[in-house]
Amino acid sequence: MTKPLTVQSDKTMLLEVDNPEYEACRDLISKFAELEKSPEYMHTYRISPLSLWNAASIKMTAEEIVEGLVGFSRYSVPKNVINEIKEQISRYGKVKLVKEESGELYIISNEMGFITEIANNRAVQPFVDGMEGDKIRIKKEYRGHIKQALIKIGFPVEDLAGYDEGNKYPFNLKPVTGGGTKFGMRDYQRASVEAFHAGGRNEGGSGVVVLPCGAGKTIVGMGVMQIVGAETLILVTNTLSIRQWRNEILDKTDIPESDIGEYSGEMKEIKPITIATYNILTHRKKKGGDFTHFHIFSANNWGLIVYDEVHLLPAPVFRMTSELQAKRRLGLTATLVREDGLEEDVFSLIGPKKYDVPWKELEAKAWIAEANCIEVRVPMEEDLRMRYSVADDREKFRLASENPEKLRAISYILKKHATNNILVIGQYINQLEEISQTFKIPLITGKTPLPERQELYQAFRSGQIKQLVVSKVANFSIDLPDANIAIQVSGTFGSRQEEAQRLGRILRPKSGDNTAIFYSLISRDTNEERFGQNRQLFLTEQGYEYEIYTLDQFKETVPEEVLSK
Structure with a gap:
């Protein structure tokens, strides 16, 4: 049998998708290489020093990597690549x-x-x-x-310079949640806590745990907090995330509500467990001025700092973190990909990857929903196509993203999945307002007041409403366990992390049918197609395949009697 992999001397690797050994090979090489391109039949990976150091940090050896490459390679592996692998792996810890x-x-x-x-x-x-x-x-x-x-x-x-222990704060995880259900950490959650903590030795105590959305990263955070047993500062993306962390802590630990502080635009509390937003930390009164709230890092003798969604960590917080190296630091994320290229700063300042589990592995065990990804390519009307052809690149992308023909695609999907719990997610507010008005679906944007947001999310959770239109506010940290269909109508150019986060909105395990569908609507023959391919890289690397339909082909999958309703 022909082997699936070609390793090239420039440290790129070509992986043949149709080969029977494709999946086994992909699962191996994704641990120490990065996916760069994923056209239909041949995927391109690249080995970099950072990808090898992250592999070394989760105890992969050079021998294991080389043996795997030799086993899957169609031709002999170039000697310079073998030497580079041995050199870079040996550098970690030297x-x-x-x-x-x-x-x-x-x-x-x-x-x-x-x-x-x-x-x-x-x-x-x-x-x-x-x-x-x-x-x-x-x-x-x-x-x-x-x-x-x-x-x-x-x-x-x-x-290995060790850590300040910080103020002690012992607490326990509950065996039964506040809601009365039995609670215990899953095996991979416990393994990630132990990998981070390393028995309290100096080898542990700083680093990143990488788990899919819906796999319980908050529970891992609480597990680390409990094993460290010290006062903790938790940094999150927005005020809604503060409330979700607070609710999870109250539900699953014996920490009293009076010991949990919120530090946000609305409240400025410092308690033994304090949850703050990245936004408040990067606030300054005038451009170029001092960061008003950086004192929070020294406001308590913290023993642990948790960075939720560490791939979104703002650059100023990196600068502060460089001065917090004596504190234990835990990063939580679904993807180490950063669109700003600051992966090296995550590695050096938060710490190396400590634990990583493939999304498909958790899907196979039903810890996250089984997801199908479908791309629907939508045509453009002639007038819009003419405007598109003479626009600059940025305007081209916006015209393609807001293509009115996408409304037709949404209509077909809503009819096909009329009984499901559907999120429509997009980038451009005008487009989302039009979708909301056309289909009479409630809309949540950054301007929606927090109480109204919480009310709408709760109505969705309870089944009172079955559909929601949401802007970028839904890219992260919203807990809607029953959402099982997502329709992505527009996004941030070629953002791989955004694609992963949006799929994550529908990955929480479902009772009954544990499946979900992630639709992406793309304007045909436009730069949105090119950006879409880049967006899909991370999920392709995780083993997700995108089925591609034209709008007419997709329409044929919707039963006639459903369409006529």
Whole structure:
């Protein structure tokens, strides 16, 4: 049998989709390489230093990687690629940051060549306090800065300098939730907590847990909080997320409500467990001024900081985090992909990947819903096509995104799934308002007051309403367990993380039929198609396949008697 993989000397790999060994090969290489292109028959992956260091951080060995490549490769694996894998995997952990009894911080390595190279590199010299024999003394306040500088020159540092314990705050997870159902952590949730904590040793205590939306990242967060047993600062994306974290903590732990603080635009409480939004942290009174609320990081002697949706962490919070390296730091995310290219900063400042589980693995065990992805390509009317042809690229994308013919596609989908719980998700408010008015579906945008939002979400959860139109506010941290159909009408250019987050809105496990469908509406023969292919990269890497229909083909899948209603 012909093997599915071609490994090229430029460190790219071509994976043949129709090969019987495709899935097994994809599951292996996605642990240490990144998917770059996914046309129909041949997917392109690239091996990078960062992808290898993340593999090393979850204990993958060079031998395991090379053996896998050799086993799946059609041709011999180029020697330079094997050497690069061995070199980069060996670099992870070769350079260590340690704290000696004196309290001084040092960079150490068994390889004196590394120490000499680092000591003489201009990028690290501002953070160095001199050489002492075979080690480099670091200025204490620059623990994060030195890690950032070193990763950029190819030295991923293993930080073993330890942590401040912070104020103690012990609590217990409940065996039965507030709602009366039996509660216990799932095996993968417990494994991720243990991988992060590492028995309290310095090898643990900072890093990122990667789990699909709907797989219980909040529960992992609470598990880490409980095992660390210290006062905790939790950073989240918006005020609604604050309420959801608060409700989960009250439902599944014995922490009293009086010990949970909210730090947002509306309230400024500092309690043993404080939940704050990224928005409030990046607030400043004038452009270029100081960040008004950064004092929250020192307002309590925190023992743990949790970064929810760490792939959305704003750049200013990275800057603050570089000065918080003595605190235990947990990042939670469905995808390490960042559209701003700051994955290296997540690695060096929050920590390396500690635990990752493939989405399809959890789907197979019914921990998340089984999802089908369908792309419907919609035509453009002639007048709009003429406007599109003379527009600049940005305007082209908007015209394609707001194509009125998408209303016809929505109509077919709503009729086909009339009894289901449907979310219509989009980028452009005018388009969403038109959809809301045309189909008489309630609309939630960033301007919808919080009480009204909560009321509509609750009505959806209770089954009082079956359909909701939502803007980008629904990209993350909304808990609508019964939503099983999503219709994406427009998005942020080629954002892979947004695609993953939106699919995540319908992945929570369902009672009964545990399936969900994710529709993407794309204007045919436009730049929206190209951006759509890029958006789909992360989910393709996770094993999701997109069925593609023209609008007429999709219409044929809707029963005639349903269409005529």
